[in-house]
Amino acid sequence: MTEPPRRLERLLPFLRWRSALNREALRADLLAGLSVALVTLPQALAYAQLAGFPAHYGLYAAMLPAVIGTLFGSCVQLSTGPVALTGMLTAASVAPLAAMGSDAYLALAVTLGLLAGLMQLGLGLLRQGWVLNLLSQPVFTAFINAAALLICFSQLPALLGASGPRAPQLVDEANRIAEALMAPHLATLAMGLGALIALIALRRLVPRLPGVLVVVMACTALSAATDFEAGGGAVVGVLPPLRPSLHLPPLPEWHLLTGLLPAAFVLAMVSFLEAASSAKLISEKTGEPWNENQELIGQGLAKLAAAGAGTLPTSASFSRSALALANGARTGMAALISAATVVVAAFSLGQWLHHLPLAVLAAVILDAVGRLFKPASLLRVWRIDPDDGLAAGATFVATLAFAPNIQNGILTGLLLSLALLIWRSMKPRIALLGLHEDGTHRDLERFGLPHPHPHLVVLRFDGPLHFVNAARFREAVNWARTAQPDVRVVLISAAGINAIDATGLEAVRREAANLAAHGQQLAFCGLKKQVIDVLERDRLWADIAPHAVYRHERQAIDALAPLADPPENL
Incomplete structure (x- = not known):
């Protein structure tokens, strides 16, 4: 008599929440959901810019995809939505094919997320999650470190007030940054550095305070009061009316579609490993099991939902998931409350964000991503196993050398680690x-x-x-x-x-x-x-x-x- 409900719960994991839902759990989920939403709002705007999308697209990515990801995933504390690493991978994969922010760019980026979502969904449905274990932890760690450096580097123009659009080639972008260093926009630099210092100070001194939201609100108010935009400071500007809708972009030409497949595979692999890292940590702390195949299904469906909403590819955020856990999230209701709060805030506060300086969004990214750079972890890998150290070192160097095509860096590490595995098997x-x-x-x-x-x-x-x-x-x-x-x-x-x-x-x-x-x-x-x-x-x-x-x-x-x-x- 109990088998049909169990089978139904496997198809619809959110039905398991019923056993944990009570007044105390709802109270904890409400607190966790609101806390995560307060951090999600500014991060969504920042990570959309990082991915080459208009800022408000990040809000779309924090709505429906977040709901789908938690409904069909196995770890209820995971916070799905826009994340820095997935945004960087998206920009790196699509920027060589179209101008950032153009209609062609947005269509290709959405298609990239669609392909990555289909891959994740297919692997999950076929119970083939082990395939993603082909990417070793040392290679993933090295890629994260290199990507963190590149992401921080990409935010320097906004922090310095550099003029002109982002250059597609790393050398051209470096020249643009060098010119900006010679003559920075002082008001922009002061706003960005001030925001960054405030974020670091609040995180260390008052860790339970939603520092990101506090800093963004304060800097937006200061920008409006001092007429920062009139003085030449770059701001988010007028946000178009938020009209989220479900539609898929027209598929690109066949050669472009096939050209996106390797990048989509890397995106599927890296974004899931990012989600899996959070899920493993949460599982260790809560004692609740998680299922990698079910999580693949949840994250794959979330990417499909993002593609249907015409927004950037999503993944599970390590920082927001940790925040949900720290605030006592018991069920996926926390993620639903967070998404609902983002919807309400987006529609009620959208125009207020006009004066938000882009330098502040750059500071938000620098604060979040800078903590991912941990060179000591690479040295530790080298001490433990020289073969793993070689694969990690090659991944780190290749990711930087191939930039902005950073997906080639992780493919280099993947192929080298597999080659070393075969070599060890030979001996x-x-x-x-x-x-x-x-x-x-x-x-x-x-x-x-x-x-x-x-x-x-x-x-x-x-x-x-x-x-x-x-x-x-x-x-x-x-x-x-x-x-x-x-x-x-x-x-x-x-x-x-x-x-x-x-x-x-x-x-x-x-x-x-x-x-x-x-x-x-x-x-x-x-x-x-x-x-x-x-x-x-x-x-x-x-x-x-x-x-x-x-x-x-x-x-x-x-x-x-x-x-x-x-x-x-x-």
Whole structure:
């Protein structure tokens, strides 16, 4: 009788909220929702600008996508909407194809979000969330650090009051910044730096205060009072009447559409890893499980909702999700209350935002993104594993070198980390074993142990036996059969072999035949069931089975000792 409701809850995760909803939970959700909304409003405007959209598009991204993301996601504290990293990726992917802010640019950016959403939704529905684990944490960390630098760099023109539009090429943008440094707009610089200092001070001194909202309101009021715009300061300006509607942009030409696919895959991967990082942290603190496939569905549907609303691609915000958790959000009602508050504020306060300086929005981005730059994390990766350190370092350098096409940086890291993984798979650890004083068989070279039998050698092979390392297996067996004089049996300690493919099976066949040709015997102990299952599907198993079913080294050595002894000793 309980199965249909459970199946329905899998399709509609928000039905699970019913068990947690009560007066106390609603009170906590109300506080959390309002707190998140107060931070979302200025961030939405800032991150829309970062993505190359008009500022008010960020408000659209904080409405319907936020609702869809929480209704169909698995972690109720996640705050879906505009985020800095997704905005930067969007701008980097589309800027080479169209002028920022143009109709063509907006259509391509919305299409990019649509493609990324379809990818996430498809992976979630097919329960293939593991694909996104191909991007290792060191590569992701390096990309975040490099992207944080580039995002901060991109905000310097607004902070300095540089004239003209953003240059599509990094070198041209650097020249524009250099010119602005020589002759900055002093009022703009003072407004931006003042806002940045105030944001940092409020966050450290009064962390529970919505510092972003306080600073934005104060700077907007100051801008209006001092007629900042008349003095040459750049402001948000007149916002058009907010008329959110559902419609998809016309699809671009086929070559542009296919050209967006790699960028869409990177966007889907990076934005989901950003969401997953928040979900994992929240799950650890609350003890509530989360499901990566369900979260893929939720985040994918949120991106589709953003595309339907004609706005920038969305993701889950780390800072706003942490704020929701800190304020005690219990269910997804907190996100619904936050989205409703954004809607009310957007329609009632839209025109008041006319005087908001763009330098203040730049300060909001610098404050939020600057905290993502953690070079110590890259040094830690290098200390732990040089291979991971190499992949992380290459990702960091490539992201900066390929800018503004920063998606190429993460693709570089992805390909290099996969190449290093294959390289490590080609060189699994092998060791000859001897009997340790504790009764186990261990690396005889490391512990200075003798061979367990004068005519038998035990070889441990640590890794799956497949096409990548089959040659390594054959080299190891040939090394083992000559490891001491008159070796009659080579025993493979196979507990570390957790898989075997056709190439690996062929390597076993050839070595068994090679040993037989030299009057020697190949034997196995500790074979796992999944390996035996593969071997049994081939005639080889009938040949090796009599000496391949031993549970451990001791049993095998005792059973094989008569076979290993020379005929004259029998």
